[in-house]
Every structure is written in structure tokens, then in C-alpha cells.
Amino acid sequence: MSRMSVELGTEESRLAALCALAQQTRELMDAVALTDVGEDDLTAAHAALTAVNERLRSVLRQTPQPFEIAPDGTLRHLGNAVTGGANPHALPLLIEVRDGGVRAEVVFRPLHEGPPGAVHGGISAMILDHLLGQAVAAAGSAGMTGTLTVRYRRPVPYGTPLVATAEYTRTEGRKTWAEGRISLPDGESLVEATGLFITPSAWIGA
Numbered sequence: 001m002s003r004m005s006v007e008l009g010t011e012e013s014r015l016a017a018l019c020a021l022a023q024q025t026r027e028l029m030d031a032v033a034l035t036d037v038g039e040d041d042l043t044a045a046h047a048a049l050t051a052v053n054e055r056l057r058s059v060l061r062q063t064p065q066p067f068e069i070a071p072d073g074t075l076r077h078l079g080n081a082v083t084g085g086a087n088p089h090a091l092p093l094l095i096e097v098r099d100g101g102v103r104a105e106v107v108f109r110p111l112h113e114g115p116p117g118a119v120h121g122g123i124s125a126m127i128l129d130h131l132l133g134q135a136v137a138a139a140g141s142a143g144m145t146g147t148l149t150v151r152y153r154r155p156v157p158y159g160t161p162l163v164a165t166a167e168y169t170r171t172e173g174r175k176t177w178a179e180g181r182i183s184l185p186d187g188e189s190l191v192e193a194t195g196l197f198i199t200p201s202a203w204i205g206a
């Protein structure tokens with residue numbers, strides 16, 4: 001085995017450990033949102049978490065894990081707030097490119113509650129923003145969100161398997177539009193969005 005592959009394996013192993021820590025943190029956040037234990041347990045948990053927090057903060061990066069080429073040649077962004085395995089804030093969403101668009105299965109959690117018993121509208125908008133952006137990127141016109149219009153048709157439940165999909169619709173110069181939705185498995189649409197994505201002049205030297 002070459003020295004380079006040994007180093008790569010070591011970094012991949014550290015990243016796997018980081019993703020496992022992020023997953024444990026998601027479960028911790030769920031537990032904090034739902035726990036009904038008494039004050040003694042809350043105080044003990046607070047002390048334990050303070051120690052963990054200090055240990056992790058002993059060596060900090062300036063930014064989350066960046067966009068990079070994974071060892072399998074695919075583009076990955078472990079620090080992303082929606083898809084990043086190393087980001088506790090991310091669900092994380094696993095997005096497939098297929099049928100001329102993108103698709104992801106989503107199960108929101110009680111942690112995402114906005115109105116009682118339903119998912120916060122900003123969380124749905126964030127998921128759709130990302131899906132639309134990914135559809136645009138898959139169509140070859142990656143850009144930043146310029147506008148996002150969201151129509152909330154039905155409350156979005158948590159704890160229920162849902163499907164999020166998006167498709168590229170059209171391009172005019174640096175502007176590309178996409179549309180998408182979050183639906184029940186039977187296809188009933190709960191939230192719909194259209195978005196305009198703009199390839200920044202800086203990305204293409206325009």
C-alpha cells in the first residue's frame with residue numbers, strides 16, 4: 001500500500017468517525033427536544049455535555065467540511081446544512097438524480113416542529129431550496145438562489161416518510177428556474193416551490 005493511500009485511509013476513517021459523532025449529536029438533539037426526565041438528570045446531562053463541548057472545541061476549524069472529491073470520485077459536501085453527514089443540523093438528505101430531476105426520501109423529526117404537530121415552514125423551504133438547487137446543478141447550470149417562492153398547501157407531518165422532488169424547468173443566460181415539492185408517498189403535494197438560480201458572474205468571470 002502506498003504512503004498516499006495510507007494517509008487517505010486515515011483521513012477517511014477520521015471523517016467516518018466525525019459523521020458518526022454528527023449522527024449521535026442528531027440523536028442527542030432529538031433527546032433534548034423530547035426528554036421528560038427530572039431536574040437532576042438534566043443537570044447531570046448539562047455537566048457531561050459541557051465536558052464534551054470543551055473537548056471538541058480544543059481544536060477548531062475555521063469552516064465546516066468543504067466541497068471535495070470523495071475517494072469514489074463523486075462530489076461531496078460533508079459540512080452542508082441539508083446533506084452533510086458531518087453536520088448535525090443536516091437531516092442528512094440523500095439525493096438521487098433520476099428521471100430528469102432529483103429525489104430524496106425525507107422523514108422530519110419532532111425537532112423540526114413549527115406549528116404544534118407539524119414541521120416549521122422554514123425547514124420545508126430550506127429542503128426545497130436545496131432540492132431545486134441540486135436539480136439546477138444536475139442540469140448543468142449550478143447557481144445561487146435568487147428567489148424562492150413557496151406555497152404551503154397542507155401541514156407537513158413529522159415522523160412520516162415523505163418524498164421531495166425537483167426538476168429543472170428553463171434557462172435564460174445565467175438564470176435557471178426549477179420547481180419542486182414535498183409530497184406524501186401517495187403523491188399528495190404538501191408544499192410546492194419554484195426558484196430562480198443565478199450562476200454568479202464571479203463563477204464564470206462574466
Ligand SMILES: CCCCCCCCCCCCCCCC(=O)SCCNC(=O)CCNC(=O)[C@H](O)C(C)(C)COP(=O)(O)OP(=O)(O)OC[C@H]1O[C@@H](n2cnc3c(N)ncnc32)[C@H](O)[C@@H]1OP(=O)(O)O
Binds near residue numbers: 146
Ligand atoms: C464549488 C461550487 C460547486 C457548485 C456545484 C454543486 C452544486 C450542488 C448543489 C447545491 C444546491 C444548493 C442549493 C442551495 C443554494 C443556496 O442556498 S444559495 C444561498 C442563498 N442565496 C444567496 O446567498 C445569493 C446571494 N446573492 C448573490 O450572491 C448575488 O446577488 C447573485 C444571486 C449571485 C447574483 O449576483 P451576480 O452574478 O453579480 O448577478 P447580477 O449581474 O447582479 O444579475 C444577473 C441577473 O440576475 C438578476 N438577479 C440578480 N439577483 C437576483 C435576485 N435575487 N432575484 C431575481 N433576479 C436577480 C439581475 O437583475 C440580472 O438580471 P438581467 O439584468 O441579466 O436580466
